[in-house]
Amino acid sequence: MIPVFHTSATVRAPERLVLRGGRWARVSLRVRWGLAEHPAAGLGLIDLGYGPALFGRGGALGIYARVLRPRLLRGGAWQEVLAKKGAAPEDVSWVLLTHLHADHVCGLPALAHARLFAPGVTPGLRHGVFPALLPRDWPSCRTAYESLPHLPAPLGLPEGADVFGDGSCLAVPLPGHAAGQRGLVFTRCDPPLLYAADVQWCAAGLAPGRAPGAPAMWIADDRYAAGESTRLVRRFADGGGDVVLCHEPGKGTYDA
Ligand SMILES: [Zn+2]
Numbered sequence: 001m002i003p004v005f006h007t008s009a010t011v012r013a014p015e016r017l018v019l020r021g022g023r024w025a026r027v028s029l030r031v032r033w034g035l036a037e038h039p040a041a042g043l044g045l046i047d048l049g050y051g052p053a054l055f056g057r058g059g060a061l062g063i064y065a066r067v068l069r070p071r072l073l074r075g076g077a078w079q080e081v082l083a084k085k086g087a088a089p090e091d092v093s094w095v096l097l098t099h100l101h102a103d104h105v106c107g108l109p110a111l112a113h114a115r116l117f118a119p120g121v122t123p124g125l126r127h128g129v130f131p132a133l134l135p136r137d138w139p140s141c142r143t144a145y146e147s148l149p150h151l152p153a154p155l156g157l158p159e160g161a162d163v164f165g166d167g168s169c170l171a172v173p174l175p176g177h178a179a180g181q182r183g184l185v186f187t188r189c190d191p192p193l194l195y196a197a198d199v200q201w202c203a204a205g206l207a208p209g210r211a212p213g214a215p216a217m218w219i220a221d222d223r224y225a226a227g228e229s230t231r232l233v234r235r236f237a238d239g240g241g242d243v244v245l246c247h248e249p250g251k252g253t254y255d256a
Pocket of ligand 1: 101103104198246247
């Protein structure tokens, strides 16, 4: 199973806020999500990016959308990419969520029929999780990664949840940015691919001393754990693995 990543939206931010020693000039952070076809489990999505569900809301979610002002890319939402392939939301059999921040779950209620995999912890509003974006029967409708059998993961990563029971995709704990955050290792890619979600914003931030400090770190759930997760991902990359981050501005080999 080899995922392809699409960009749902971009968010502009001064590089210095997302990369220590970066410029004050703004960079366009991508908001990726992935599509993959598992030979037995069928068509699935990996995070969901931003989408129209974010807009026209009141309350905290409305404020969030007005402050971050993401720019949705035409044709980049998961619904649009599926439609272009002649598929409907009902054709999606599974969804792997790395964590539940708004930029990873837009449109999730339309996928409530699918098998939903997510971390076992559901943090609240204060931690950037908006119940309005989740299915009404959350969290009982999701399978927690923690409840699945775990297998050893390559290149120094901790053991990961064997999502499909065949070792092809391992959800490894990479907490810090969000409580319970998981990265996804696609072991059949050569070299193995780690979708490391939001361990860092930019690939350059994985290098020693380049992770941003305040204010980017203020939103981290656990700064110490975030540092440890960055080290794990760096070790995986140094060992020859491929890494995809959700928000890296540059286009990579796994991007559509
Ligand atoms: Zn994110």
